[in-house]
Amino acid sequence: MAAELPVKEPEFVTTVPPGRPRPAITLVVVLLAFLTVPMSISGAAVALPGISEDLHTAGAPLQWVMNAYNLTFASFTLVSGSAADLVGRRRAFVVGGGVFAVGSLAASAAPNIVLLDIARALSGIGAAGVFASGGAILATTFDGAARTRAFAALGSAAGLGLAVGPTLSGWLVGGVGWRATFGLHAAILAVALAGAGYVAESRAEHRPRLDVSGAVIFVAGLGTLVLGSVQGPEWGWGSPGALALLVAGVGLLVVFVVLQARSATPLLDLTLVKNRRFLALCMVPVVSTFGFVTLLTYLPTYFVGASGFSPQRAGTVLLLMTAPVLLAPPLAGGLVNRGVSARVVITISLVMFAGGNAWLTVIASSSSVAVIAGPLLLTGLGAGLSFGVGDGAAMSLVDSHQAGMATGFLNTMRIGSEAIVIAVYGAVLVSLISTRVGSQGLAARVAAGDLTGGDSGTLADGFTHALHVALGATAAVCTLGAVVIAAALAPPRRRVSATSSPPKDPQLPTTVA
Known part of the structure; x- marks a missing residue:
């Protein structure tokens, strides 16, 4: 060996x-x-x-x-x-x-x-x-x-x-x-x-200066991309303003990557991104945004607008999804410390996102809490299993002198995806609702929880239809994410002799040589 x-x-x-x-x-x-x-x-x-x-x-x-x-x-x-x-x-x-x-x-x-x-x-x-x-x-x-x-x-x-x-x-x-x-x-x-x-x-010894030009280009690029995503639903995704922002944002980020590859002191060391396991762990919060944060953002609006819940009741029902997020991270950490592969825990959490969103398609404006309790609990448990464990596993793959850079990139993936995905998710809901109610303006009000612009039953049905389609698409994204991330986290294959045992899946949260 x-x-x-x-x-x-x-x-x-x-x-x-x-x-x-x-x-x-x-x-x-x-x-x-x-x-x-x-x-x-x-x-x-x-x-x-x-x-x-x-x-x-x-x-x-x-x-x-x-x-x-x-x-x-x-x-x-x-x-x-x-x-x-x-x-x-x-x-x-x-x-x-x-x-x-x-x-x-x-x-x-x-x-x-x-x-x-x-x-x-x-x-x-x-x-x-x-x-x-x-x-x-x-x-x-x-x-x-x-x-x-x-x-x-x-x-x-x-x-x-x-x-x-x-x-x-x-x-x-x-x-x-x-x-x-x-x-x-x-x-x-x-x-x-x-x-x-x-x-x-603590600080790194060998980084003599900050890549100021890289910082300016990155902030401008990501900021422009997020701004285009935020304004897209209001201006229209095909409008000149939105398209200009999106294209400029992507272009600046491409320039940033090219410059980082040539920089002696890069803002982002591209060897981090080339590490498939680290990059896969950075994609976990992106999948979490699809499977969990979108529901946290838009379900209260549905409860209040379509189901007629008071804001207080909507918040209480949402505890079915948020409470497991408080309790599950210590459980996940304990499992990893007892020898369960972090890869297994993370994959299970992503599958739970897919299952929870697919199951939640049973929701209707008249649904009782008992009908939706199962999918809310499943989704919340999935979020709790991935929170913390994924971050800890990612940081275990990074040299200590790059700890700030690594956490910065990880949380950029998390916060950037939230800003972009939530805006796109809302735009999709409005577009789907408009196919049922016949008006983009009315659809926007319905998606915001205001069902006073027409027959409340028809508007609630349009909201429910849109939510079902979005939930199904989200479940598909989470399923794909689970497969891709699980494959990327797999241990590298090694040639095994007839007398040696096959390689084991190592625990991710360990010190890496």
Whole structure:
């Protein structure tokens, strides 16, 4: 048998304040931040009606409360990760958290919608720094089974933020107003930053400078692509404006890849992307966006509009899907630490997305909760199994000096896919509804939960038909994703002699030579 290659020494510098118990505090600090960032996504959506009434705004300016955050979050995550490797992961975390907190405070005090949208864009930039450096901090603080547990806890924290965001925001909006929602996000981040002094600093030694030109081109390219995806449903996908943005975005990203291949200090080391197992693990959150995040976004609208649920009841029913996201990550991490292949756990989770979306096609406007409980639970369990385990497995395949770059790329795939897929999913729903109701404008209102423009039964049936088609297509995408990712995560084939045993599927969360 071939001799094992020696494990490389991590190429990073770590400084720890003497006598301070960093690992436990480090985990709490990062978990608090990862709780808050997704909470700011799901919670802000509930605040939109209150913002609309208070600031006397509607339509596109109001939607940019969400879009501005998602746009900058997606665009700056890779840049933040690479910068963290250079200047220090703790420093990048603190700066990102500070920018997020300042943006949230500014949002809570914004006197008009323009300043609110700008504040939300600022918060998105800070969120990018938090997500890119937070995962890198855990990857360089923990090893082996402890790393698996830490990333499983990270998955639970992110799931908790998504799940409780709408509930907390609803309480705050109903009790003291929408401004308190953004104030709460700033307060939680401030608590996390108070413990940042106990976090070890680490940075790569051999990255002398940041690829500024690459950063500018990447931010412009991805930002333009996301902007085109967001505006496509409103302007029309075939409109000159939308087409120009989409083509320009793709073109800039192609230029970025070409420049990175020639750069001595690339913003994104393309050897990461060429690692099929790492790239496959980065595709897991993309499939999760199709199978889970789309439902988290559009099911409440269906419940309120087509089924006639109150917002409170819709949120309660949605707990059937979000609660497993809180409980399953530790279970998945425990399975991996007991010898179950991470590849098996991740593949099962993606199959659950496919099964849950296909099963949910039983939904109708008159469906009881019992009818849809099964598919919601199955989908939520699939999300919980993949959250955390996939990230931990991806980071185990990366040298420590690239931890920030790797987490930046991983979360760029996650946030970028969410911004693009959610916009496209909504446009597909509107298009399908319009074939039943005969009007694009009316279809847009129906997809937003407003069924007052015609016969409510006919409109509800049109919404249900559109949702069924979208669910079936999503199930097919998730099935394909499960097959492709499982194949890419398979161990490399080796020639086996007659006297040796066949190669085993190695556990992904291990140190890689």
